[in-house]
Amino acid sequence: MTLDDLRGQEQAVGILRRALERGRLAHALIFAGPSGVGKRTAAHALAAALLCREAPGRGCGSCEDCHLVATQAHPDLVLEDLERAREEKPTATRLSIDQMRRVRSRLAMRGVRGERKVGIIDQAELLTIDAQNALLKTLEEPPGKTALLLICPHPDALLSTIRSRCQCVRFAPLEKGILTEILIGEGVEAESAESAAALAEGSLDRARTLTADDGLAYTRELRDKLGALPGTSIPHLLDLAAELAGPRGEKGRARQQLNRAVTLDWCRDHLLDAARAVGTPPEDETDEPHEGLDELRRALQRAEIAYATTREFERNANAHLAWDRLLLGLRGAR
Ligand SMILES: [Zn+2]
Missing domain, CATH: 3.40.50.300 (P-loop containing nucleotide triphosphate hydrolases)
Known part of the structure; x- marks a missing residue:
């Protein structure tokens, strides 16, 4: 090279x-x-x-x-x-x-x-x-x-x-088109390359992680697990935190970044959905407007926790502890 x-x-x-x-x-x-x-x-x-x-x-x-x-x-x-x-x-x-x-x-x-x-x-x-x-x-x-x-x-x-x-x-984030081209050049099918490039936020490492080892399915699975956090038992939650903090080595580093990015994305999407729901008038009289506001409050709280923990990750606080705190925070948001 x-x-x-x-x-x-x-x-x-x-x-x-x-x-x-x-x-x-x-x-x-x-x-x-x-x-x-x-x-x-x-x-x-x-x-x-x-x-x-x-x-x-x-x-x-x-x-x-x-x-x-x-x-x-x-x-x-x-x-x-x-x-x-x-x-x-x-x-x-x-x-x-x-x-x-x-x-x-x-x-x-x-x-x-x-x-x-x-x-x-x-x-x-x-x-x-x-x-x-x-x-x-x-x-x-x-x-x-x-x-x-x-x-x-x-x-x-x-x-x-x-x-x-x-x-x-x-060094700037890479453009989506360039990411797609690089992935296709590495033998990834066009459709997967495009999906991965769209989710990668300019990072080739992340795009590669998404296409390797079925990263797109992994991303969907992780989002489901985050969505299920409120009903997850504490021991299961701590296991998940260990799993997310765990992978090491060159590949592990990319996977760790992906875990953080997916979690942040999930919180952001959640916040946008909640904000949209509040902005949309109820479809019939029986809908209670407070429901949406409560959800928005929870989504805001989750996003705050996620962004605060991102700063911890950047300062390289103990990753395991940071994930414990992050998942507990996301689970307990109310
Ligand atoms: Zn030379």
């Missing part, structure tokens, strides 16, 4: 390509924007462009350097993310100061295959304050020919001292 292969992010890619052509790429960059739109792919493509010696500044996509970057095995590419934090400490929910010290010391070493070194910090929003301060040292005195790429949906999660030392490149 080279920068040229990245679909639907012409603006961000244009900024990177021009900087590469002029040899003026910033030492440190933040790739910002919603999840699943290609920030990680772009970071790896940029790393390939920097480390490829066949087509320097562009990446050829087929040499050994490019191949090693693609398989995350290039000795001059340093990667840190939550998965790596969990290899050391399985319960980790943040990126640690040790990880940032490791980035610093590895970037300071001589390159193994060439002169350049690249560091990618994925999920940078999960850096602890200590870890951010450790990272700051690397940003203040960037070692030789290095580039540091921070992938972070919301740069506000980073200290202003970090942000001010990085160039921020924004």
Whole structure:
């Protein structure tokens, strides 16, 4: 994968390509924007462009350097993310100061295959304050020919001292048509591709999750479970929370995002339905107008709970606890 292969992010890619052509790429960059739109792919493509010696500044996509970057095995590419934090400490929910010290010391070493070194910090929003301060040292005195790429949906999660030392490149949600084309190109049937693209809110990860493992049916099932929450026993509800918080790994991350997105969608749809019902005059005299208002109040309460929990997820609070609270809140809304 080279920068040229990245679909639907012409603006961000244009900024990177021009900087590469002029040899003026910033030492440190933040790739910002919603999840699943290609920030990680772009970071790896940029790393390939920097480390490829066949087509320097562009990446050829087929040499050994490019191949090693693609398989995350290039000795001059340093990667840190939550998965790596969990290899050391399985319960980790943040990126640690040790990880940032490791980035610093590895970037300071001589390159193994060439002169350049690249560091990618994925999920940078999960850096602890200590870890951010450790990272700051690397940003203040960037070692030789290095580039540091921070992938972070919301740069506000980073200290202003970090942000001010990085160039921020924004990635936009992908257009529906592009999502559909990509999915069809990956062998998904046109009809499923279109349905998934419509539900994906610009995220390729989410669109892929929807088409893989019958994600569209999974989405319908989850919405049914949310609808049945008021009649669900607490033990069942806690099981469901564990299930929704559970999946890990690269695929798990996409599924977790899907779970949150479906829940938010469900609350939003519920709110719109309730608002519409209140706005529509009763069909006959026997309809009690209070019924609709009560439902609207409940829907509002549910939406508030869901949005508040979304912020918790973004701050990476304990996902399991957050789901417990969210489902209990949705169940108890009255
Ligand atoms: Zn190459």
